[in-house]
Amino acid sequence: MARSGRSNDWGFPRWRGYEEGREAVEVRICDRHGCNEPGKCPAPKSPNSKDRWYFCEKHAAEYNKGWDYFEGLDKEEAAQRAKSEQAENAGYAEAQHYGWSGSGDGSRSADEMRALEVFELESDADFDAIKREYRARAKKVHPDVKPGDRDAADEFQKLQLAYEVLKAAEERREWKG
Structure with a gap:
């Protein structure tokens, strides 16, 4: 049984990354017209819909710019919810890669x-x-x-x-x- 080429799995260190395949990886492009960045951020197309847009980080921030998480709550309820979520998510506060989701405009x-x-x-x-x-x-x-x-x-x-x-x-x- 002859092989068509040499394997990259021989020797140490391995010559390819772990969990790396030879097949092409499909990358979803941002759904914003004219943008060629990878679309990694899902956003609902309409309220209570399972359909999603997939935007790059820049366009996801633009999409969410006017969204108010505390809409419909009075000041006390909003402050209590913010405090409880800050306590629950304190570990993420120090993670810099979550920083883009701050103010809505990124x-x-x-x-x-x-x-x-x-x-x-x-x-x-x-x-x-x-x-x-x-x-x-x-x-x-x-x-x-x-x-x-x-x-x-x-x-x-x-x-x-x-x-x-x-x-x-x-x-x-x-x-x-």
Whole structure:
């Protein structure tokens, strides 16, 4: 019995990867017209439908941009649900490969969005705008400007914390890309 070619399974280390076959792998392309990226993110075509679109990460974020998970809940119910899910999913918070699913547009995490709310800025604000807004607001409530004012001190601490969150996120983005 003659073989048509030499096997890649001989010797150590193996010359091919484990679980690797010789057949062609089928890759599903993003369903967005004109996109040639792999479509790895399923999205329902309509509510309660089993039919799915398959988008790349960029177009999945665009598709989900206006979706509100807490729609129809009052503030207390929404806060309780967010707290319980954060406790249940704490292990995923540190996993960087889940980071794309943050704000809906794929650019900001939930913490960053809350920090931007402190500065009353949009989610697409660049870091220079964030820095300008932080400095302008911090000058108004700084403890040196308003000594002994507890409300101003609390506001200043809130601004500092929000700025630190956004600054750390910006540094992570610069480091990655």
